[in-house]
Amino acid sequence: MRLSFALGLALTLAALGAALISLVWTPYDVTALSIADKLQPPSPVHWLGTDHFGRDIGAMLMAGARTSIAVALVAVGIGMGIGVPLGLLAAANGGLVDEVVMRGNDLVFAFPSLVIAILITAVFGPSAVNAIIAIGIFNIPVFARVTRGGALGLWPLDFIRAAEVIGKGPARISVEHILPNIANLLIVQGTIQFSLGILAEAGLSYVGLGAQPPTPSWGRMLAEAQTMVSLAPHVAIFPGLAIVLTVLGLNLLGDGLRDRLDPRLRGRA
Amino acid sequence: MQRYLLRRLVSLASSLLVASLVIFAVIEIVPGDPASYMLGLNAEPETVAALRDQLGLNQTPPVRYLGWIAGMAQGDFGLSYTYKVPVSELIGQRLAVSLPLALYALMLTAIIAFPAGMIAAARRGKLADGAVMGATQLGIALPNFWFAMLLVLVFALHWQVLPAGGFPGWDQGVTAGLKALTLPAFALALPQAAILARVLRSALIETLGQDYIRTARAKGLSEGQTILRHALRNAMIPVMTILGMQFSFLIAGAIIIENVFYLPGLGRLIFQAITQRDLIVVESVVMILVFAVILVTFLVDLAYAAIDPRLRTRA
Numbered sequence: 001m002r003l004s005f006a007l008g009l010a011l012t013l014a015a016l017g018a019a020l021i022s023l024v025w026t027p028y029d030v031t032a033l034s035i036a037d038k039l040q041p042p043s044p045v046h047w048l049g050t051d052h053f054g055r056d057i058g059a060m061l062m063a064g065a066r067t068s069i070a071v072a073l074v075a076v077g078i079g080m081g082i083g084v085p086l087g088l089l090a091a092a093n094g095g096l097v098d099e100v101v102m103r104g105n106d107l108v109f110a111f112p113s114l115v116i117a118i119l120i121t122a123v124f125g126p127s128a129v130n131a132i133i134a135i136g137i138f139n140i141p142v143f144a145r146v147t148r149g150g151a152l153g154l155w156p157l158d159f160i161r162a163a164e165v166i167g168k169g170p171a172r173i174s175v176e177h178i179l180p181n182i183a184n185l186l187i188v189q190g191t192i193q194f195s196l197g198i199l200a201e202a203g204l205s206y207v208g209l210g211a212q213p214p215t216p217s218w219g220r221m222l223a224e225a226q227t228m229v230s231l232a233p234h235v236a237i238f239p240g241l242a243i244v245l246t247v248l249g250l251n252l253l254g255d256g257l258r259d260r261l262d263p264r265l266r267g268r269a
Numbered sequence: 270m271q272r273y274l275l276r277r278l279v280s281l282a283s284s285l286l287v288a289s290l291v292i293f294a295v296i297e298i299v300p301g302d303p304a305s306y307m308l309g310l311n312a313e314p315e316t317v318a319a320l321r322d323q324l325g326l327n328q329t330p331p332v333r334y335l336g337w338i339a340g341m342a343q344g345d346f347g348l349s350y351t352y353k354v355p356v357s358e359l360i361g362q363r364l365a366v367s368l369p370l371a372l373y374a375l376m377l378t379a380i381i382a383f384p385a386g387m388i389a390a391a392r393r394g395k396l397a398d399g400a401v402m403g404a405t406q407l408g409i410a411l412p413n414f415w416f417a418m419l420l421v422l423v424f425a426l427h428w429q430v431l432p433a434g435g436f437p438g439w440d441q442g443v444t445a446g447l448k449a450l451t452l453p454a455f456a457l458a459l460p461q462a463a464i465l466a467r468v469l470r471s472a473l474i475e476t477l478g479q480d481y482i483r484t485a486r487a488k489g490l491s492e493g494q495t496i497l498r499h500a501l502r503n504a505m506i507p508v509m510t511i512l513g514m515q516f517s518f519l520i521a522g523a524i525i526i527e528n529v530f531y532l533p534g535l536g537r538l539i540f541q542a543i544t545q546r547d548l549i550v551v552e553s554v555v556m557i558l559v560f561a562v563i564l565v566t567f568l569v570d571l572a573y574a575a576i577d578p579r580l581r582t583r584a
Binding site for chain 1: 524
């Protein structure tokens with residue numbers, strides 16, 4: 001368990017690091033085309049080879065990490081920012097409010113996230129911002145559910161009753177007492193949604209609904225590689241590996257955090 | 270049971286109603302006029318006016334919505350602007366690819382996940398468990414379209430045993446059709462199988478701690494027989510929830526995978542419709558996809574009641 005947590009942390013930090021470093025430095029300029037160097041296999045000059053425009057794949061992967069992480073992170077922010085208050089509200093009020101919030105969530109669940117993305121793109125056109133909105137909307141019910149579930153378990157407890165007795169209202173109790181006690185749940189769910197967001201962003205930009213050129217993106221690198229996969233497999237293999245390792249890292253990190261943060265799981269396998 | 274069924278039916282109908290309202294509203298808020306959006310910038314004003322008339326845009330939104338719903342209820346989805354054929358015909362042709370693909374993938378998901386989950390649960394904490402769990406972590410992290418490309422690289426380009434893409438049509442024989450769907454179905458199934466195997470494993474481990482399982486073991490049943498005869502049925506509730514949800518992932522995933530393999534299914538239709546700005550097709554295909562997801566949820570709910578009689582009385 002310890003080992004997988006360390007591996008998850010290392011992979012996540014590597015992806016974050018690559019994205020941050022790419023802001024100030026990449027081994028080659030990702031917008032510089034050099035047709036003479038196209039489709040070169042990995043070599044000491046280009047560690048991961050070059051693509052069909054002669055761009056350095058390593059540099060593109062670093063810049064692509066930035067896009068993937070930014071999209072997934074903002075989408076998690078949207079999901080938390082709207083879903084958590086909704087979940088708190090549903091748990092605090094019960095009754096009609098609860099019913100409305102939960103039915104609304106069922107509705108969003110009925111639309112597969114890709115279908116939401118397609119609807120949004122059909123109407124507003126493809127862009128990274130629309131990809132963020134599409135992924136973010138799908139995150140809202142997830143966080144609302146987790147928050148509501150966690151909060152419902154806390155409301156009957158004595159320390160909440162005590163807070164009510166001293167005259168605190170539901171809103172203040174939700175923020176001051178419920179929220180800190182479900183923060184662990186939210187952090188763990190956040191890493192899960194983060195990794196799903198990376199996968200979703202890759203899928204959307206693969207079909208052309210995500211970040212548009214020249215913004216580098218792992219999904220679009222794969223889309224461009226598809227026709228060249230028999231000529232130069234490395235063009236398709238490295239972006240895919242980048243996605244798998246980042247998602248794997250986040251999932252292992254999430255599992256490890258859950259084990260660490262949840263005392264009931266501590267000591268279990 | 271009848272009351273349960275009735276309640277479920279009411280919730281099915283209300284979900285469909287709200288979903289259709291949302292889809293209609295989203296298409297409704299297309300910036301500008303839908304007719305000029307569909308025809309592009311250089312359209313003659315007369316052409317736009319004719320299309321507006323054909324789309325019924327001169328009527329009020331509530332009238333148009335009711336017309337759309339009433340039409341769909343009778344299987345009439347309107348006329349595709351770009352293909353000049355009824356949308357229902359288009360959807361029917363494409364479903365003949367998408368539905369078999371989703372079912373094929375669902376079958377492969379179960380075929381991979383059940384043995385893997387049962388082995389992991391039976392050998393929990395041992396090497397086999399570790400191997401299965403490690404493999405599922407990788408499977409979950411795998412983007413299915415990338416996995417699809419790797420499958421093409423190995424099975425279509427290197428070994429040349431399966432086609433790299435395209436669909437011959439069912440009139441070319443079932444074998445040829447299934448061959449064309451095998452790599453796409455496998456690409457869709459593997460990441461889902463990884464999730465299902467993990468759910469099955471934890472559901473089984475939970476069930477295996479129950480008293481009646483101890484009784485079964487005390488009777489002298491082996492671990493394998495205990496799981497197959499007693500634990501599996503009770504572990505099925507969470508497994509079916511996930512399988513139901515996975516169907517909707519498979520439908521959504523198929524949108525991408527159909528594009529990887531150039532399969533003429535609903536997924537490719539929706540992308541073609543978006544590029545051609547054929548909003549009538551987009552609207553109807555999205556509605557069909559959402560309808561499929563809501564219907565599967567409904568069926569899973571009914572299946573719960575069949576598996577677990579306690580749920581019938583509770584609802």
